Every structure is written in structure tokens, then in C-alpha cells.
Amino acid sequence: MSATLKRVGIWLGLPVALVTVWWFASAGSTDFFRPSLQRIVQAFRETWLGPRFVEEVLPSLARLAVGYVLAVILGVVIGVAIGLSVRTRALTEPVLEFLRAIPPPILVPVIMLFAGIENTMKVIVIVFGCIWPILLNTVEGVRATDEVLTDTCQVYGVKPLRHLVLQSASPQIMTGARQALAIGIILMVISEMVAANNGLGFTIVQFQRGFQIPEMWSGVLLLGLIGVALAGLFHLAERRVLVWYHGSRDADRR
Amino acid sequence: MKGLLGLACFGALWELLPRLGVVPSQWAPPLSEVVRALGAEARERRFWDAVTDTLVTWALGLGIAVVAGIVVGVVIGAVPLLRTATASTIEFLRPIPSVALIPLAVVLYGVTITSTLILVVYASFWQVLIQVLHGVADVDPVARDTASIYRLPKVRYLYWPTALPYVATGVRLAASVALILAVTGELVIGSPGLGKQIALAQMSNAVPQMYALVLVTGLIGVAANVLARFAERRALFWHPSVRREVPA
Numbered sequence: 146m147s148a149t150l151k152r153v154g155i156w157l158g159l160p161v162a163l164v165t166v167w168w169f170a171s172a173g174s175t176d177f178f179r180p181s182l183q184r185i186v187q188a189f190r191e192t193w194l195g196p197r198f199v200e201e202v203l204p205s206l207a208r209l210a211v212g213y214v215l216a217v218i219l220g221v222v223i224g225v226a227i228g229l230s231v232r233t234r235a236l237t238e239p240v241l242e243f244l245r246a247i248p249p250p251i252l253v254p255v256i257m258l259f260a261g262i263e264n265t266m267k268v269i270v271i272v273f274g275c276i277w278p279i280l281l282n283t284v285e286g287v288r289a290t291d292e293v294l295t296d297t298c299q300v301y302g303v304k305p306l307r308h309l310v311l312q313s314a315s316p317q318i319m320t321g322a323r324q325a326l327a328i329g330i331i332l333m334v335i336s337e338m339v340a341a342n343n344g345l346g347f348t349i350v351q352f353q354r355g356f357q358i359p360e361m362w363s364g365v366l367l368l369g370l371i372g373v374a375l376a377g378l379f380h381l382a383e384r385r386v387l388v389w390y391h392g393s394r395d396a397d398r399r
Numbered sequence: 400m401k402g403l404l405g406l407a408c409f410g411a412l413w414e415l416l417p418r419l420g421v422v423p424s425q426w427a428p429p430l431s432e433v434v435r436a437l438g439a440e441a442r443e444r445r446f447w448d449a450v451t452d453t454l455v456t457w458a459l460g461l462g463i464a465v466v467a468g469i470v471v472g473v474v475i476g477a478v479p480l481l482r483t484a485t486a487s488t489i490e491f492l493r494p495i496p497s498v499a500l501i502p503l504a505v506v507l508y509g510v511t512i513t514s515t516l517i518l519v520v521y522a523s524f525w526q527v528l529i530q531v532l533h534g535v536a537d538v539d540p541v542a543r544d545t546a547s548i549y550r551l552p553k554v555r556y557l558y559w560p561t562a563l564p565y566v567a568t569g570v571r572l573a574a575s576v577a578l579i580l581a582v583t584g585e586l587v588i589g590s591p592g593l594g595k596q597i598a599l600a601q602m603s604n605a606v607p608q609m610y611a612l613v614l615v616t617g618l619i620g621v622a623a624n625v626l627a628r629f630a631e632r633r634a635l636f637w638h639p640s641v642r643r644e645v646p647a
Contacts, residue, residue, distance in 0.1 A: 250582065255601075331583070
């Protein structure tokens with residue numbers, strides 16, 4: 146009991162201390178650009194806990210979800226196809242290395258050319274940015290499939306794709322998917338900051354341009370919370386998908 | 400060899416699809432037009448200024464992030480109490496998307512390189528820090544005991560060699576993240592550099608120039624990756640993970 150209490154204490158100690166310091170250090174702040182935390186929290190409540198959440202935040206998250214899921218599906222399918230064939234891999238590797246090296250946010254203006262500034266553009270931008278880590282990690286994971294297992298599958302007539310290839314590549318795929326999620330959030334915000342008429346990034350930039358500073362800070366806070374929440378959700382999903390992998394790793398360590 | 404063939408196919412498709420009208424050429428001009436635009440750009444002073452600005456922001460941000468990440472990581476990693484106490488804070492701060500800081504940076508520092516630099520440093524710092532923490536935690540118990548018996552300086556002989564492969568990975572990851580954020584900052588904030596040039600090209604509807612600039616950033620990205628891999632091999636020539644790749 147006291148051990149858990151101690152762990153909770155250590156876990157929460159520093160964050161609580163930091164927020165407390167921020168709260169009191171900024172209390173009564175008269176600096177226009179650095180409002181007090183109290184004012185920011187108040188702005189947060191007024192700004193985001195209302196109809197704005199449905200009008201601005203949900204559309205952003207929906208675009209992120211659609212783009213991300215599409216990127217995962219496309220990345221895994223294309224990655225498996227490339228990873229299974231030595232020839233395609235050699236053929237496509239430099240092209241993929243190049244496409245991956247392009248910083249995805251600068252594709253916003255390019256994709257705007259043919260997709261306008263509506264939802265389609267944002268989803269395409271997110272797909273195009275998220276797909277590379279997933280695709281390249283899938284290729285690596287498929288390539289590293291144990292040869293003995295491949296032969297075993299062949300001998301016993303087990304369908305290798307589902308039972309072997311995807312399974313053995315899944316830790317790598319999940320690594321790629323985690324990187325892609327961080328990129329996806331960045332692109333969700335960037336695509337709305339560059340060109341949009343609704344969404345979280347758009348709203349925050351509006352606040353910034355209108356010098357509604359506490360509201361802007363509260364938007365930054367919300368973005369941070371969304372980032373943390375999505376990372377937490379991903380962690381849970383990963384634990385579920387890779388339960389066999391973490392189990393065997395733990396067993397190895399013992 | 401096959402890779403070159405792949406690149407050639409990619410180039411040929413880029414040239415042919417717009418020429419045959421499969422892709423409208425006002426959306427995606429053929430490669431030859433993009434290359435011509437690139438040639439014209441390369442004769443302009445402002446193009447090279449933009450390249451320099453982007454590279455300077457990238458290198459400066461990466462440098463600050465790497466030094467800060469290593470120092471903070473070794474200090475936190477070497478003291479178990481600090482490690483447990485900061486774990487939750489790091490877990491919380493790391494996933495905050497760096498672009499969330501854009502409006503703050505603009506309001507506090509205006510349309511300057513400093514604003515972009517903040518984004519670059521914030522995003523790449525975590526990449527390095529996390530790797531250093533993993534690296535310091537990976538110290539071999541036997542090496543630890545040996546070092547303490549012989550009273551060797553711990554940072555120099557224990558933490559540094561153990562953490563170096565992790566640091567190298569962290570720097571490589573940070574290098575590509577830093578480039579992304581440098582160009583993003585220029586695009587969105589409008590501080591000088593390639594990102595700003597791309598935004599300007601888009602506003603003046605100069606499509607071939609825009610593609611040319613995107614091509615250049617991609618090439619810089621590839622160069623950064625290659626350079627980071629090379630530096631990693633040089634720094635780790637003694638490490639088994641690198642030595643193993645040399646044919647016996």
C-alpha cells in the first residue's frame with residue numbers, strides 16, 4: 146500500500162510542483178503576452194468546453210483519424226508487397242528514401258494545387274506524411290522474417306502472410322505507426338494553419354492574429370493535451386497488439 | 400544499380416504523365432520543366448540565401464538540441480532518484496506537438512529565426528534525450544563494478560561509451576526532425592529560408608519553382624540522412640554493431 150502511494154507520489158511530484166510554480170509565479174502577471182495561468186485556465190474553460198469543441202476540435206480529429214487509418218492501411222499493404230520481393234525492394238529503395246526525406250509540411254502548398262483547401266487536401270497531406278515511417282518499417286520488418294519460420298510455414302502449408310509475415314513484422318510496424326502518429330498531429334495542425342476555414346490550428350492562429358493571448362495559450366494547452374492523450378491511447382493499443390511480443394521479451398530478460 | 404533504374408523510372412513517369420495529359424501539367428509540371436526552373440533559381444542570389452538560412456537554422460537548432468539533450472540526459476540518467484522523479488514529466492512533455500508552440504513563438508519573438516529555432520530545438524531535444532536516457536540505463540553491471548573498483552571517472556569510461564550508440568541514433572533521428580521543423584517554421588511563421596520561398600512561390604502561382612524548391616529540400620533531407628549515417632559509423636568504428644558489417 147505505502148509502496149504504491151510512494152510511486153504515485155514520485156509520478157505526480159514533479160508535474161504538480163511545476164504547475165504550482167507556474168501558477169504562483171504567473172499570478173497577477175501584467176505582461177500582456179504572458180498571462181497568468183489562472184487566466185489561461187479560465188480562457189480554456191470559456192473557449193473549448195462548449196460548442197467550439199464540436200465545431201473546431203472534432204473536425205480536426207476526424208481528419209486526423211481518416212488520414213492516419215488510410216496511411217496505416219496503405220503503408221502496410223505497400224510495405225508488405227515491397228518487402229516480400231527482393232527485386233522490387235532494390236528498385237524502389239532510393240525513390241522511397243528520397244520521398245521520405247521531403248519534409249511533409251512543405252507538401253501542403255503542393256497538394257493545395259489540386260485538392261483545394263477543404264478536407265480532401267488535409268487528409269491527403271496527413272496520408273502522405275504518415276505513410277513513410279509505416280511503409281519503411283513494414284519493409285524492414287517483413288525483410289527480417291525468420292527464414293526457418295518461412296520454411297516451416299511452407300512445409301506445413303500454413304498461409305504465411307497472416308500467420309507469419311504480418312505477425313513477425315508487427316513490432317516494427319507499430320514503431321512506424323507511433324512515429325507516424327506524431328507526424329500526423331503536426332500535419333493536422335500545419336495544414337489548418339496554412340489554409341483552412343475551421344479546425345484547431347486555424348482557430349489558434351485566429352486567436353494569435355487577433356491578439357487574444359489567453360485564448361491562444363489555452364489553445365496551445367489543448368494541443369498539448371491532445372498530443373499526450375493520443376500518445377497514451379496508442380500506448381494502450383500497442384500493448385494489446387504486441388502482447389505476445391512484450392511477453393516473450395520479458396521472459397527473455399528473466 | 401537497380402536503385403538507379405528505379406530512380407530513372409520515377410523520373411520518366413514524372414516526365415511522361417504530365418506530357419501525356421494523365422496528370423494536368425498545371426498541377427504537376429513535367430520533370431524537365433522543374434529542372435529548368437531549378438536552373439533558373441540556382442542563378443538567383445535569394446535562392447542560395449534561402450538555402451543558407453535553412454541550413455544554418457537546421458544546424459544551429461540541431462547543435463543546441465544535441466548538447467542540451469546529452470547533458471540533461473547524462474545528469475538525469477546517472478542519478479536514479481532524478482530519473483524516477485522526472486519520468487512522468489518527460490512522458491507528458493514529449494508528445495506535445497512542437498507546432499503547438501508556433502503561435503507562442505510568433506507572439507513572443509516575432510517573425511524571426513529565433514521563433515523557428517525554438518521549434519527545431521524543442522522537437523529534436525526529445526529525440527536525443529530519450530535515446531541518452533535509454534543508453535545510460537543500459538550500462539553493463541560488470542562494467543559498472545569494474546569502474547567503481549578502479550575508481551575510473553564514470554562519465555568518461557562508463558556512461559559515455561555505453562550511451563554513444565544510442566546518442567548516435569538519437570542524433571540521426573533528431574537531424575531529420577530538425578530539418579522538418581526548420582522548413583515548417585519557415586513556411587508557417589515566415590522566417591527566411593526555403594520554406595518561405597515555397598510559400599512565396601505558391602502565392603505567385605509559380606508551380607515549377609515550387610516543385611524545384613520541394614526537390615531541393617528533399618535532396619537536403621537525403622544528404623542529412625547520409626551524413627548522419629556516415630558520422631555514426633565514424634564515431635562507432637569500435638562498436639560491435641558497426642564492426643560486424645565489415646566482411647571478415
